Amino acid sequence: MDNNTIESESLKVQEPEQNTDEKPKKMSVKTAIIILVIIVILALGYIYKGLFIAATVNGSPISRLAIIQKLEKANGSSTLDSLIVEKLIGNEAKAKGVIVSDDEANAEIKKIEDQISAQGSTLGAELAAQGMSMDDFKKQVILRKKIEKLVGDKINVTDQEVEQYISDNKITIPSGQEATARGEIKSSLIAQKLNTEAPILISDLKTKAEIQYFVNY
Secondary structure: OOHHHHHHHHHOOOOOOOOOOOOOOOOOHHHHHHHHHHHHHHHHHHHOHHHOEEEEEOOEEEEHHHHHHHHHHHHHHHHHHHHHHHHHHHHHHHHHOOOOOHHHHHHHHHHHHHHHHHOOOOHHHHHHHOOOOHHHHHHHHHHHHHHHHHOHHHOOOOHHHHHHHHHHOOOOOOOOOHHHHHHHHHHHHHHHHHHHHHHHHHHHHHHHOOOOOOOOO
16 A cells, blocks of 8 residues: 555544434424414404404404594593593492482383384484493483482472473463473473573582593593
């Protein structure tokens, strides 16, 4: 063997033998959890996309947040004020032990239904025209009944007041309808007094309450 052959043999690098039995690395538990969480979020996002997206126009989304912002800009102030009033009245009624039963609320709704029917319409049609549900209307009725009870001593109407109203307005009551007519007049006078006393009550409750605003409309 010549010197060149010996040198080339000595310069050969011994490559490490590959371990054909080496197993692939296992995915860590942390990585698996992260991937699982991402999959769940994506799945929920697709299933409940209506919670975030109101509509799409040629694939471009309109978010519900955009709608909420517009609605708040248009009606945020009045809506917030009505919710504040509702909470103030609810708290005052609770403090004074004022309760409006379900039967009372339903009886008032029935009376309103009868009045609307007498005018040739229906309560359902009137609510639909205002974009209001029956549940929302019932809440308003309960709120009004609470106010009535809170200012009850200030909205009483006597028989003398009813007769005075009939005399002042020169009202002629058909024979046989005296009781019905006087009842309607009394209800009307109570409503007038309530419309005067309710804002006074609400203003007084607002003055006494600690109200902090975190959003300005």
